[in-house]
Amino acid sequence: MIKPLLLLLALLSLPLAGPTRAATVNFVTEEYPPFSYHEGDTLKGTSVEQVQLLMQKADIDMRIELLPWTRAYAAAQATPMTCLFTTAHSPERDKLFKWVEPLLVDDNILVATASSGIRETDLDDTRRYVIGTHRGDYTEKLLKEKDFPRIDVASDFPSTLRKLMNGRIDLMPISEIYFEKLKLDQPLVRVATLSFQSLGIACEKSFPEDIxxxxxxxxxxxxxxxxxxxxxAKYGLHARH
Known part of the structure; x- marks a missing residue:
């Protein structure tokens, strides 16, 4: 009986383990200035800085990787401890992820180049134009739901913007906050409001609720x-709230 008693005493004398630090959260995002982009070797953007600061404040380890949107979206759906930003919180996506929001609250508007001659009008009137967006973005499905017959789908946001500036598409959806900054450098005009959007961080469904x-x-x-x-404000943008 002595040996079991000694073992019990030894176990009781061990220091109690403190709370374990949360596992690393893997963030994925796309190249979409000014919200997330590379400047040389540095990752920058309004959403990137918010994510970095909130994770520091929450004392949780993290990594961020830039991927094409379709790959990033798929990773956030299938890979535990993975979160995607900056993601529009649409009804369709609501139950697919766990959400942390908002990183941005904004209108999504259709814009054209000033040289196109297209001017502000009702959304119904824009259905005769070729609208460009990028694959996997929520606006691709939104445009289809709103019965836009001529949708051009590119690989990412920068490709869509290049198509617009080169005259290969007539209109494209864009954050109104970003448009207000972009129009200072690019000859763009607002044409119509497409939707209101709340954007945030979308995490894989099994993501720990406490984290x-x-x-x-x-x-x-x-x-x-x-x-x-x-x-x-640092990026020349004006938040709505």
Missing amino acids: RTRMQQALDALITEGTQRAIF
Whole structure:
């Protein structure tokens, strides 16, 4: 009986383990300035900075990788501990992910080049034009749902913008916040409002709820403290809230 007693005493004398640090969260996003993009070897953007700050505030390890949108979207659906940003929270996507939001609240508008002669009009009137978007973006499905008959799908946002500037498409959807900045450098005009959008972080369905909650609380704090608005201002953007 002595040996079991000694073993029990030895176990009781071991220090209690403290709380374990959360596993690393893997973030995936696309090249979509000014929200996420590379400048040399540095990853920048309004959404990138928000994600980095909120994860630091929540004390959770993280990695960010830039991928083509379709690959990033697929990874966030199938890979545990993976989150995608900046993602429009549409009804279709609501139950596919766990959400941390908003990184951005905005209207999505259709824009044209100033030289095209296309001017602001009703959304119904834009159905006669070729509308460009990129594969897997929520606007691709939205345009189909709104019965736009002529949709041109590119591989990513920069490719769509190049097509617009080169006259290969007539219109493209874009964040109104970004448009207000982009029109200072590019001859673009607003044509119509396509939709209202709330965009955030979409995490794989099995993502731990306690970690998601810490992330949401950290983002809420960034918004309340005015940090989110300051990040937008740093990039020449004006937040809606």
